[in-house]
Amino acid sequence: MNSEISRRDVLRGGAAVITGGALQRMGFAAGVDAARGARPLEEVSYDQVRLKSPLHLAQLENVRSVLMGLSDDSLLMPFRKMVGQDTPGDDIGGWYQYRANYDYRKDDAGLAPSATFGQWVSALSRMGAITGDRSLGERAVRLNRLYAQTISTEYFAKNRFPAYCFDKLACGLMDAHRLAGDNDALEILERTRKAALPELPGRAVDREVVWRQGKDISWTWDESYTLPENLYLVSAQMGVEGSVYREMAGAYLDDTTYFDPLARGENVLGGRHAYSYVNALCSAMQAYMVGGSEKHLRAAKNAFDMLTSQSFATGGWGPDEMLQAPGSGKVFASLAKSHNSFETPCGAYAHMKLTRYLLRCTRDGRYGDSMEQVMYNTVLGAMPLQPDGRAFYYSDYHSRPKAAADSLQISSNQEPISAAERVYSNHRWPCCSGTLPQVVADYWINGYFREPGAVWVNLYLPSVLHWTEGEAKVEMELDGTYPDTPEVRLRMKTSQPIGFSLKLRIPAWADGATAQVNGRSASLKAVAGFATIRRKWRTGDVVTLVLPMRPRIEVLDQAHPETAAVMFGPRVLFALATDPVVTSRANVLAVRQAGASEWRMEAAHGPVNLVPFTSVGDRKYLTYIQVVG
Template structure:
């Protein structure tokens, strides 16, 4: 790569020249079209994240997901966690195999038993990362001590043989890198960066040196007929390499980030708004867009920002109403009927914890850079309709992997244990906090509406913002300010794009013209203890089509929630209703709606309330 052309001395002016701001028109029959993405970013520096410990959540659903995953990780045997590293490095390896993806199987054959031994040790770094984030949330010393022990035990196993024997050397290195960075940042492990250097020095000779496409063989000593040796994901590595540089690990990580940017056949065409998504592995290529965002945020590359923004818009065009994407883990051609076809052809609609983790990071970066509230809308939709409804991680490694948008859908565990989604789910559960609020100079942005309290200091003044309400089931959200001294700042509140007729009140007085759908409502004033902001976000029902080619296949939404139709049996007929019947859905309890049909009433539930019932995300209208 030519640094002078792509990375050095680049101005941030005009990095979002292309793109429409307009939302698609609302048709007279009540259908909403897709949103066009491409808001101009302000010239200001990106918004900052608050710390994990700055936000206290009071949402039982979110907290349950965090503590369920944390309990599982804390209970795992350390010998079992280190076993594949020790085995592959030729060391004594006491303890029981965890099994599933995590175990080492020197005779692994994906054609005979795909899952057992598929990616040994691949989630170790993610689990260390999640534990470090929980320590940042709680200050729990038992959690910190586990992180320190795991890092030191892992350091004893570092050997090139591990990477040589792994089908995923770049993937696993990437996760180990992040686990050590989070140990350094949140646990203050004094040895983390030294262990990272040892890891990097050992791993690099076994990595390709640059981004290699998924499904391309780059290891000449491996069986060319065994395609499982081509599934590594080196093109996702720059995000955490740039992050390592940003967090003080050294200039080499900046240079590595540049070297692994997947420019020629991925970021370059995307920056020109050329759609090259078709056929690519969905989660990993969407996740690679976070590397493009870090190339902008750390190295100033406007090209990579354009690539990420354009690609995100392309992914939105082929997303389900839930926010999920990538049926059968593949991105699709623009204008194709592939997403619609998947409603009958697969139950593997969206790789949920991994996909949502990538999506949350990407929308978080984009929101921070552009201040476009619609990225928050997308994050919220993904949260409520996919990962927040994931079945809990089990002690034996059973994990929820695919959200199912099939006409004959059901929530089930993946057949294999300790798959990749067991690594990302704990990270997702910790990250709800850093997705909820952001900060700028003398400014706070409320992005997600969750019962919570944000605590921070502004120019020496201690402040808190406490959020209450039953959103997304009720229209009303309330915020109360506490401040050690009266202080002037701007508090911004996301007004969702669908919230027509929204209103904002400050201390009981309505603020006229402030609540514009798809924007942040900015309130600047001198705040003092007891000041109260109330939002009314009308949760009107609406319909969204699966695509423009199949206007009679629709999902019913209310605010950010997709209301899914419960079926009498999984293989039963898809409910057939009219548009008018769907739009007249009647609420029969706090989290249950009912729709009339020619065959009797149809129960409609959000994904988080579905339990083990059979359902369909989409219905047919006539």
């Protein structure tokens, strides 16, 4: 592959149409990919993976510490206030608090009382499964018991986001049941569902559409169209007893205005709220995986291609939380107008779920490429969640001069650029404080997938995976410092010799990838982004994979070919500069490493240092530079 070809072009692909006969379903993950006649790949469980990456572990410890530091009474306070119960403890404030007289035109604190509670219960349950720390799961169960004492329709009646909050509560209760051993969680969920029903619209209602009369516009920001994902998952968890949740999921599929046109290949993303409508695509995937609807798989695949075509080089999307119409030029314009480029933890959570589902169903490595791109260039570089509720909300890609002219000529009196920087949100306990703990926990299940006779390696994170293959117990250790270096090693330990296929994702940018088994060259032919090594494995076998990394250029879009990002492997290299950086194509392709996680590039005004997002720190930076010649 030519190193100058935009990776976006490789990822975009075509909007394939799935055809075939009726799909048979037997609950979650029992569907088939109509194109391949295979069941979706299985997720590994949280406790099957031991992650060793310092960056990932640091994020897990950060969110664990913050969530465990919040008191039970503080977390229950908005529920108790809204149903008229006593409220001991301290109010943590921010979006999480309840204010009966909240006015969105004047107030920030009080926007979404209790909205992140279910997400935090979910995260505690997931982290408990990951770490084996029983106190995390016990905390989740205890919080559910306390919440159960407040269940009332009154809570949903006073809530401007009843569907959003019900969705998060359902997720938390479901995860507590399956991961923390909460035997009462599903009964609590059913009580919650019955309490919520009178205050839900009964169908998918698009954002900004009035369905509660006599309320201000902030009451139209609810997200009923995201409900089906967790409802389908709950129904699969419950089996035959979950039929009411499956029926409810079907009622909230946003078909008429969203999934139906997407399935036909019509791009209806423009003007929609970015995070929630991308998150809704996860509902489409569950409509396929649990409900058997090929139409919804087609809609999700088409939408992913449409989303990729308007994404930044980081994989992020939705400047100012809005998706854009094709050809509008608004993504380019946002570089000069906005510092709110990508709603990072929320957007990454939705994106990584969607790509996980798509990869499992299609076995196409481009979805793994996209997941990896978003992980390294957005959420893995998020600033730590703080105990007072300060959270990293937006990634900032502001990188064009304030001057109206977009001249590429260097001028000593050119107006200075307003560079990008990592900053905390002005909001305390915003939505991203709920999704960050969830996306961080999901690092543990995004790296590997399984099917009988094969293990699929998606992310090359230092880790240990253990599983049972036939009658053999297998442990595979992934070692290396990827993506700082191109070499990855996988060491096998088996209770007895056992044959299975090792499926290795070969990123689209890794031209010339090679592999060795026990020091001998192995054939590495990638099909749909995965290469297969099939053999009888024994303890001590070592696979060495080399994924060559070269600098390459990714333009923002074809209308602005001079506005480009510098890519190296899966990562964007951000220029540590505040003035416009103008350089040549040859200089970009000659970027050289100058130290640990630092590169250097020649430019018109002299050498420029570049770093990955995880190394930016508190320095100002540019995502996009001007490439000429």
